[in-house]
């Protein structure tokens with residue numbers, strides 16, 4: 015079974031899905047990511063699905079779950095690169111990917127996370 | 141064209157193989173990219189259901205023609221426990237497996253023809269068709 | 274065919290071959306007059322010459338009209354494309370009757386007259402055939418143009434860096450809406466645009482399906498990381514959407530394309546200010 019690699023880039027984690035994922039790989043990725051967020055103290059996670067040809071209810075649920083888990087671990091998740099055909103299909107399927115933020119491509123996703131980092135309140139002395 | 145492919149769904153990796161074969165056949169039929177994506181997604185849902193709820197099953201993937209258009213027919217069968225209430229199973233959000241309950245109802249929206257038959261204790265059969273535009 | 278008819282047919286064959294130049298010249302003159310000055314004489318003459326040869330072959334070899342029909346079909350299609358009316362086109366064929374009549378008028382020849390009557394009936398058939406081909410050729414042209422128009426009438430245009438628009442004009446059916454929305458979503462990816470305006474000012478009415486497709490496109494765009502604004506919703510369409518119970522939810526709508534543009538510019542961080550001299554100045558807020 016193939017494992018999806020999790021890359022670290024500064025305080026961001028980047029996951030680029032390049033293969034047709036079977037359910038077991040999806041679950042493993044979910045666990046690997048949670049560990050990696052804690053370990054690396056990442057502030058943001060980018061899941062790049064540019065190469066992904068279909069998102070079904072299982073993968074869709076995984077994306078929502080990862081977003082919720084990372085939020086709990088104080089990291090923001092952004093899903094980038096969803097293809098138009100995939101988006102149209104998800105809408106028809108009835109999946110809303112609740113709680114998941116999205117961006118058109120990797121660059122925009124990174125920019126969104128940087129912006130969030132910059133907007134973080136600086137500790138104000140009493 | 142009477143090329144039909146039959147695949148066994150016995151494990152997680154078979155779901156991936158079903159998706160790939162359906163994609164190939166959908167391209168062969170000349171479905172648009174969006175329609176290919178829709179029918180592959182429906183196939184993924186139905187194959188996973190057979191695996192999850194019936195412990196496995198099989199699918200027959202066939203190119204069909206209704207005199208006007210070509211289409212792709214997928215015929216999923218399993219010898220699992222069956223579905224007691226079809227209407228309920230086809231309701232958005234209804235799930236006994238802790239899922240989102242969108243597999244059956246969503247697949248129905250993704251294809252042009254959808255037929256669900258099931259007998260408790262005997263098994264389930266889902267047949268879908270996507271026609272080329 | 275009766276014996277008389279056969280004899281007449283033979284006589285006509287003889288006459289048409291012997292007087293080929295005379296008949297052709299008259300036919301070209303008559304046909305030229307029916308279509309007026311719009312036809313290029315030499316082109317028309319060339320086409321009629323070909324038809325005449327095929328006609329001789331048809332009469333001489335008895336009965337196989339396929340070459341002749343092929344040529345006439347070709348003639349009709351050309352005439353259709355060049356903008357002639359079906360009546361004008363059929364008249365070109367019918368004028369052959371008059372041209373041939375000149376041959377037998379002067380002679381007191383009953384066999385030739387019988388041959389003429391037979392030929393006239395053939396020409397009538399051919400004229401009708403021409404008419405039919407002309408009409409179907411014209412229909413084909415019209416559907417082709419409608420398709421081209423559909424392509425032309427639904428462009429995805431770039432309004433600003435990062436802002437796309439689809440100005441929809443005319444009646445929307447479900448298929449067309451789907452095609453346009455796919456094109457829009459593809460455009461968002463290709464240009465990296467985070468905003469889109471779907472302008473339906475030019476759309477007189479929508480049905481449930483069309484409204485649903487618009488809505489789904491907006492939701493799909495959002496899943497991809499882009500925001501759509503719908504502008505120019507006419508009162509009737511707003512009424513339809515509300516009475517059909519379609520949930521437009523949190524989708525942003527604007528009265529006009531201009532309002533939508535101003536809104537999306539603001540959203541993408543572009544500041545638009547109006548100077549006293551009424552020139553619009555646009556400046557980037559962020560780098």
Ligand SMILES: Nc1ncnc2c1ncn2[C@@H]1O[C@H](COP(=O)(O)OP(=O)(O)OP(=O)(O)O)[C@@H](O)[C@H]1O
Nearest residue numbers: 071189193229235236237239240241242243244264
């Ligand atoms: N092949 C099958 N055999 C037996 N029961 C089935 C089968 N397929 C579906 N079901 C039943 O129908 C219910 C609805 O199925 P559906 O695929 O719509 O949702 P789900 O699998 O529960 O969740 P999701 O597919 O959204 O992850 C299932 O929970 C299950 O009880």
Ligand SMILES: [Mg+2]
Nearest residue numbers: 189239243244
């Ligand atoms: Mg399911």
